Amino acid sequence: MENFVVSARKYRPATFRSVVGQQHVTTTLQNAIVTGHLAQAFLFCGPRGVGKTTCARILAKTINCTNLTPEAEACNECDSCRAFNQNASFNVHELDAASNNSVEDIRSLVEQVRYAPQQGRYKVYIIDEVHMLSNAAFNAFLKTLEEPPGYAIFILATTERHKIIPTILSRCQIFDFNRIKLDDIVGHLGYIAGKEQVTAEDDALHLIAQKADGGLRDALSIFDQMVTFSGHQLSYRAVVQNLHVLDYEYYFRLTEACLTQNLSATLLLLEEVVQNGFDLHQFVIGAAEHLRGLLVCKDPQTVQLLEVSEGLRQRYADQARQAPLSFLVTGLNLLSQCDRDFKAAKNQRLHVELALMKLAYLRNAVQLTQDLVAGAQLASSGNGEAKKKTDAVAPAAPATTPTSNGNSYAANGHAPTPTAREAAAPAYPKAHGVTASAPAAPEPIVPVQSGVVEMHPTPSIETEREETPSTRRQLVDTLPHVETGRPSVAGHEPGSRPLVAAPEPIASAAPSSARPAPKPLAIPKLNLQAVKAQATQRQETAAAVLEEEAAAPVTGTINQAMLQQVWRELAESRKQISMSEFMTLNRPIQADEQHVIRLQLENPVQLDQFNSFKPEFLLALRQRTGYRSLTIQTEVIEQVQTGKRLYTSSDKFEYLAGKFPVLNEMKHRLGLDTDF
Known part of the structure; x- marks a missing residue:
């Protein structure tokens, strides 16, 4: 049986010209x-x-070729090229850094660099996955990499450049390889299919290239698998079935059902996807990519962004003409939100179904929004047009004769009877004694017939009396307490009365535009010095009270339970002020027969801290318990070392040998040393 060679090795490029998609390198x-x-x-x-x-x-092959072509390609005929093609070249050394990543491996490599090549000009060292070297190996490699012999060239290859230390990067010429374009992969797969006498559909090759995600080796591996599955007739249907990917047909049917607002067809399509074993998340992602493809087909300049075959591109263009732009943009937003929230959803199928329901009735929602916006614009523009039309059709006033009192009468000497239109028209106020009238219109006047009772009274043109402004009451802050670090309002402090501002006179009421803007409320800043001064003042006051109250005679026996309860409550109240004060007080205490509480502290720091608030604390303790003769005596307890600390190996061995004497005998017999 003939050994099978995968296409990635069989058709591996042997010249620079045959490299796919990396022309810049x-x-x-x-x-x-x-x-x-x-x-x-x-x-x-x-x-x-x-x-x-x-x-x-x-x-490595080209720089050692002795008969280069004018295009700087290897000839494949000289001794160096033939040795390289047969994997027998002594000038090319390949090293896998994933399995040779220690300092010893790099030292061995450096030793080999010392020897010049027997044939050819250069010795080339290719190190794959160089990011797997340890930091020590990198550091051991630095000097040789920076200043190697003139015949040594190092080529490092990695997929994770960020893991390489900067000192290595600074000593190399860096070439960034791009992901291979879809068209380049499809062209190379077509070339290999022709070499292997495989009839492949263009859509099938496009699907394989998309699945490879820019990697030519992955594309060739998938191509070999598909050829093994379907033989020498590689069809799109066979690739879809074998790779278990969602066909484009699903997304075309989904978009058609949503455009026709067919919710039943949409949900049945989702059920078909689930029954065929496809992942719902991949279905949502594919639907979003399909809408994106329709969106780029809207403009002829962006059609090139759609990476599909020509036949499929035409189908995209046909459906894009049927889908409105608002539908595509809003649908992309809905599917993107569904994609983001998919993993967090408890019922993922219901989550996808809700997104498809919104997508199915999206055209109705968009149309309703457009109708509402158009109606609002028509209403806003209609108000102006109606006003112009009312002004234009207002009846022309009859010929009037001004009188001495400033009123106007008709030519017959009687006041004109207003028509229904005039009664409904707004009144125009007088300005400087001249009556303002509506502009005349060519429409004839319809006189009121005799005997007809007027249904609506004539509107008055007198200026309505303005309402009397109500008096306002406000609180005035006249006693700011800056030293306490908090604002106060007059009327809310003990011993103060609320001040009410006098009502503003009506005659002097100024328009709102002329009133000065209110000043922003000034928030007093926290004065730490004032707070510290208050705390000191409280301690001094408590000390003065304790001095005035001489120690009362010791009478009676102290209730120890009640004393400990009050002590704990006072310690909890100090906890809000300082946690260190709480830790100082949080310990069991007991008063003796002389009403003396002996407080034992661990260090002088706690002693100084307790003395800083002792007067206030002792005064509160006396008041809460009712024992005026209570006193507190403090003392610092010296901590006694319980044993010798074991630091060195000899100390540890002596300690263990004291417990287990057999260790000494083992040490002497085996000749062991304690420095390990």
Whole structure:
């Protein structure tokens, strides 16, 4: 049985020209070979399967070729090229840093660099997955990498550039390999399919290239798997079935059902997706990508962003013409939100169904929103047009004759009877004794027939009396307590009365525009010095009270339970002020027959802290318990070392040998040392 060689190895590029999708790297390397500007170290970075190791091997083969072509390509005919093609070249050394990542491995590599090549000009060292080297190995490699012999060239390849220390990066020429474009992968797969005599559909190759995600090696591996599954007839349906991916047909049907507002078809389509074993999250992501494809097909300039075959691109364009732009943008927003919240949803299928329901009735929602906006715009513009129309159709006033009192009468000497339109028209106030009238219109006047009772009274043109402004009452802050660090309002402090502002006179009421703007409320700042001064003052006051109250005679027996309860309550109240004060007081106490409480403290720091608030605390303790003869005596307890601390290995051995004497005998028999 003939050994099978995978396509990734069988059709591995052997020249710079055959490298797929990395022309920016191959062109730079070819120019460096032609001009002789070869660096001592190269670093090839990029995702998996994009040609890093392949370019490293081609570079190692080309620089040792003795018969280069004018395009700086290896001839494949000289002794060096034939030895390289047969994997028998002594000038090319490949090292896997994932399994040789220690300092000893790098030392061995450095020792090999010392020897010049027997044939050819250069010795090339290709180190794959160089980011797996330890920091010590990197540091041991620095000097050799920076100043190697003139015949040594290092080519480092990695997929994780961020894991390499900066000192290594600064000594290398860095080449970033890109993900291979979809069209380049499809073209290379078509070339290999022709070599292997495989008839492949264009849509099938596009699907394989999309599944590879920019990696040519992954695409070739999937291609071999598909050929093994379907034989020499590679169809789109076979690729979809074998790779278990959602077909484009699902998304076209989904969009069609949503555009026709067919909710039943949408939910049945989701049920079909679930029954076929597809992941709901992948279905949501695919639906969003489908709407994105329809969106880019809206503009001929962005159609090139859709990476599908030509036949499928035409189908996208046909459906994009049926889908409104508002539907696509809002649908993308809904599906993106569904994608973000999918993992957090308890019932994930219901979460997807709700998103599809919104998508199914999205056109109605968009149309309703547009109608509301159009109605609002029409109403706003209609008000202005109606006003203009009312002004235009207002009846022309009859010929009037002004009188001495300023009133106008009709030519017959009688006041004109207002028509229904005039009665409904707004009144115009007088300005400087001249009556303002509505502009005349060419529409004829319809006189009121005799005997007809007027249904609406004539509106008055007198200016209505303004309402008397009500008096306002406000609190005036006249006693700011800056030293306490908090604002106060007059009328709310003990011993003060609320001040009420006098009502403003009506005659002097100024318009609101002329009134001065109210001043912002000034928030007093916290004065730490004032707070500290108050605390000191409280302690001095408590000490003065204790001095005035001489120690009362000791009478009776103290209730120890009640004393301890009051002590705990006072300690809890000090906890809000300082946790260290609470820790100082949080200990069991007991008063003796002389009403003396002996407080034992661990260190002088606690003693100084307790003395700082002792007067206030003792005064509160006396008042709460009712024992005026209580006193507190403090003392610092010296901590006694319980045993010798074991620091050195000898100390530890002596301690264990004291417990287990057999250890001494074992030490002498085996000749052991305690320094381990």
